[in-house]
Amino acid sequence: MTYLKSRRFIGAAFTAITMLSITRTITSNGDLTSTVTIAQALVFASPIALAGLAGIWAERAGVINIGLEGMMILGTFGAGWAGWQWGAWAGVLAGIVFGAIGGLLLAVATVTYGVDQIIAGTAINLLALGTTKFLAILLFTNAPGGGQAQSPPIKGEIPVFTLESIVTPLTALHEKGIFFVSDLAGLVAGLFYNMSLLTIITVLLFIMTSYLLWKTAFGLRLRSAGENPWAADSLGVKVVQYKYAAVVFSGMLAGLGGAYLSIASTIYRNGNTAGRGYIGLATMIFGDWRPGGTAAGALMFGYIDTLRLIDTGNQNVKGLILLGAIILLAIGAWMLRSAKRNAAIGFLLLASVMVGAYFSATSFPPEVAQVAPYITTLLVLATASQNLRPPAADGIPYRKGEDH
Amino acid sequence: MNFRRIGTSLIAPAVGLFISLAATALILIAIGANVITIFSSMWTYGTSPRAMTLMLNLATVYFLSALAVSIGFKMNLFNIGVNGQYILGSLAAAVVASNLQLPKVLSITLTILTAMLVGAAWAGIAAWLKVARGVSEVISTIMLNFIAIGIISYLIVRTSIGTETGVNIRGTKLIPESGMLRGNAFIDPETKVYGFFIISIFVGIAYWFLLNRTRFGFDLRATGKSATAARTSGVQSTRMIVTAMLLSGAIAGLVGLPYLLGQTGSYNLQFPTEWGFIGIAIALLGRNNPLGIAVGAIFVAFLDVSSGQLVLEGVPREISTIMQGLIVIVVVISYEVVRRNQVKSEQRSVARALAKQEVSA
Numbered sequence: 001m002t003y004l005k006s007r008r009f010i011g012a013a014f015t016a017i018t019m020l021s022i023t024r025t026i027t028s029n030g031d032l033t034s035t036v037t038i039a040q041a042l043v044f045a046s047p048i049a050l051a052g053l054a055g056i057w058a059e060r061a062g063v064i065n066i067g068l069e070g071m072m073i074l075g076t077f078g079a080g081w082a083g084w085q086w087g088a089w090a091g092v093l094a095g096i097v098f099g100a101i102g103g104l105l106l107a108v109a110t111v112t113y114g115v116d117q118i119i120a121g122t123a124i125n126l127l128a129l130g131t132t133k134f135l136a137i138l139l140f141t142n143a144p145g146g147g148q149a150q151s152p153p154i155k156g157e158i159p160v161f162t163l164e165s166i167v168t169p170l171t172a173l174h175e176k177g178i179f180f181v182s183d184l185a186g187l188v189a190g191l192f193y194n195m196s197l198l199t200i201i202t203v204l205l206f207i208m209t210s211y212l213l214w215k216t217a218f219g220l221r222l223r224s225a226g227e228n229p230w231a232a233d234s235l236g237v238k239v240v241q242y243k244y245a246a247v248v249f250s251g252m253l254a255g256l257g258g259a260y261l262s263i264a265s266t267i268y269r270n271g272n273t274a275g276r277g278y279i280g281l282a283t284m285i286f287g288d289w290r291p292g293g294t295a296a297g298a299l300m301f302g303y304i305d306t307l308r309l310i311d312t313g314n315q316n317v318k319g320l321i322l323l324g325a326i327i328l329l330a331i332g333a334w335m336l337r338s339a340k341r342n343a344a345i346g347f348l349l350l351a352s353v354m355v356g357a358y359f360s361a362t363s364f365p366p367e368v369a370q371v372a373p374y375i376t377t378l379l380v381l382a383t384a385s386q387n388l389r390p391p392a393a394d395g396i397p398y399r400k401g402e403d404h
Numbered sequence: 405m406n407f408r409r410i411g412t413s414l415i416a417p418a419v420g421l422f423i424s425l426a427a428t429a430l431i432l433i434a435i436g437a438n439v440i441t442i443f444s445s446m447w448t449y450g451t452s453p454r455a456m457t458l459m460l461n462l463a464t465v466y467f468l469s470a471l472a473v474s475i476g477f478k479m480n481l482f483n484i485g486v487n488g489q490y491i492l493g494s495l496a497a498a499v500v501a502s503n504l505q506l507p508k509v510l511s512i513t514l515t516i517l518t519a520m521l522v523g524a525a526w527a528g529i530a531a532w533l534k535v536a537r538g539v540s541e542v543i544s545t546i547m548l549n550f551i552a553i554g555i556i557s558y559l560i561v562r563t564s565i566g567t568e569t570g571v572n573i574r575g576t577k578l579i580p581e582s583g584m585l586r587g588n589a590f591i592d593p594e595t596k597v598y599g600f601f602i603i604s605i606f607v608g609i610a611y612w613f614l615l616n617r618t619r620f621g622f623d624l625r626a627t628g629k630s631a632t633a634a635r636t637s638g639v640q641s642t643r644m645i646v647t648a649m650l651l652s653g654a655i656a657g658l659v660g661l662p663y664l665l666g667q668t669g670s671y672n673l674q675f676p677t678e679w680g681f682i683g684i685a686i687a688l689l690g691r692n693n694p695l696g697i698a699v700g701a702i703f704v705a706f707l708d709v710s711s712g713q714l715v716l717e718g719v720p721r722e723i724s725t726i727m728q729g730l731i732v733i734v735v736v737i738s739y740e741v742v743r744r745n746q747v748k749s750e751q752r753s754v755a756r757a758l759a760k761q762e763v764s765a
Binding site: 066105109113114115116118119120122123124125126127128129130131133134137138275278281282285365367370371374375377378381382383385386 | 533543551562681741
């Protein structure tokens with residue numbers, strides 16, 4: 001099983017690099033797979049990934065967490081406030097604690113009182129937004145370097161590693177522009193360039209989640225609370241406690257995601273999350289409520305964001321369009337084989353339109369890249385939603401002793 | 405019996421409001437502010453003619469937004485996409501209206517129809533995704549909101565739809581006076597109550613009529629209560645989902661119009677984009693009933709307008725957002741507690757009645 005899984009993973013990675021490499025060769029735009037791009041994409045992807053992971057924890061225990069955005073906002077604020085006074089690590093801790101408070105609130109409303117989970121989440125978003133803006137004005141306005149909408153700079157920093165002995169030769173190899181080899185070099189070098197300890201922690205949290213939720217009795221019980229809490233209860237699982245634990249931990253993860261944002265921009269700023277909580281939710285659905293797929297979704301968002309923001313020659317968005325077309329072509333061809341005719345033809349048509357657009361326009365507006373991740377999410381949902389399987393009792397209020 | 409039901413349905417919001425006001429008071433005490441001065445200055449300013457006018461204007465917007473959300477709620481549909489639907493609707497309406505030179509009635513009718521059509525079309529994507537592809541409307545409307553923001557920023561920043569309208573603000577070109585609905589200054593001599601205020605009342609009445617006095621409304625509510633039961637009695641639930649979503653989007657398309665036609669006359673990059681979320685809160689407070697929603701909209705608008713005055717007292721106006729969040733969460737919890745108690749007391753009275761029967765037999 002593990003052998004099969006790792007083979008599949010290597011296969012997927014091989015395909016992805018090949019597609020990137022084809023795109024890079026046709027566009028002759030080295031930025032697409034450069035060390036800096038990959039390193040930055042990881043920075044952009046991590047907070048989204050943490051939000052997605054937070055979603056997995058809550059929803060696997062049967063609680064829909066629309067409040068992720070609010071918990072992330074609380075995390076950005078906690079990190080800015082505590083980081084300014086006691087340093088970056090205190091900021092991370094405060095971000096986690098603030099997120100946990102949001103999670104606890106959601107747990108009280110949805111688990112204890114059984115109110116509609118989406119409404120409770122929306123209320124938490126409202127509450128978090130109001131509270132942080134309110135406190136920012138009170139605490140930061142007169143602080144040196146602060147303002148009505150932002151905290152003073154966070155003191156100290158979280159360690160960031162660069163392994164020169166790996167990065168320098170690989171970056172040199174990347175610049176040679178050899179098909180596949182150079183792109184692989186850029187990707188690998190990106191992992192060792194400006195790698196934040198927080199990113200490493202994020203990766204570890206993903207590994208820990210896959211293990212805890214899918215390989216331990218604890219995880220089985222937690223997931224049973226999201227699949228069939230009544231049956232779980234009849235087997236002696238303390239459903240309410242598991243739901244509480246899961247939702248509070250979900251808040252902690254979202255808070256950490258928020259803290260990551262503040263640490264990365266060295267201050268708390270109103271609106272810094274910019275909907276990343278919702279995007280995290282999308283990556284979770286995208287990833288079929290599993291860590292691997294969620295991480296892939298977050299990396300896609302992070303990668304596209306990076307290319308859009310470091311677009312100096314105005315060519316990155318064009319490259320993205322070609323990359324999208326190549327991916328769609330591959331999926332379309334694969335679907336033709338598996339006899340999903342209509343979807344396959346749709347994909348191939350879309351791909352050819354994109355190829356046409358690529359060759360006819362000299363550059364594309366950045367807004368194309370801005371909306372691309374959302375359109376991709378919708379496309380994935382539209383084609384794959386029958387294959388996605390959310391926890392069976394996701395969103396259904398549970399009350400001990402009341403059958404459903 | 406009926407009075408008792410009305411009584412219990414009012415208890416929940418009343419208790420909720422009381423608890424959230426108390427919590428707000430605690431927050432104010434914690435930051436060292438004088439609660440009594442603050443509440444009284446909110447009241448004094450909030451009841452001044454100018455503030456009342458601003459409040460009615462904002463309430464008009466909130467009312468429409470909540471109606472849009474509420475028609476979805478009736479069908480257990482969560483239209484989180486009101487934001488995207490209304491910003492696109494407002495932009496389209498602004499473009500159409502600024503190019504019209506027609507008599508007022510015609511021009512405004514066309515503007516309204518444009519906004520409704522665009523709002524409905526945008527919601528229609530989510531409806532199609534739901535019924536044809538099984539995609540949850542919650543997630544698709546959130547994605548569509550982000551896409552709408554991207555489309556609008558593209559159209560205004562990079563195409564000829566946008567022009568320089570003020571100090572560094574790009575927006576659509578100004579709507580001629582014949583296309584505006586500025587309203588009347590009947591409360592405060594200086595500020596006008598938006599003309600759309602009256603229209604929104606008609607929308608509310610139409611909503612009530614549609615839901616409570618037509619076959620369609622009955623089917624809609626029936627499907628919302630039990631999709632299975634409705635299906636077995638011959639209602640096509642997919643068709644109801646699509647219709648409800650389209651209607652919700654059409655009403656959502658109107659949300660920005662009071663402000664567009666009463667105030668700015670142009671859709672610019674500073675046009676508010678978050679009026680949809682507050683609609684969710686107000687639809688809940690008003691329990692999806694148009695009259696309840698109207699009261700809720702006025703109340704929330706009152707909080708927003710009167711809190712603007714608090715800066716003078718050294719309290720950030722965001723206290724109003726905190727209060728709104730608190731109110732939503734406390735009110736939904738108290739609805740649930742009241743419901744549970746009702747169920748319990750019904751069970752008890754049934755048990756008592758049964759026990760009596762057994763004794764007499």
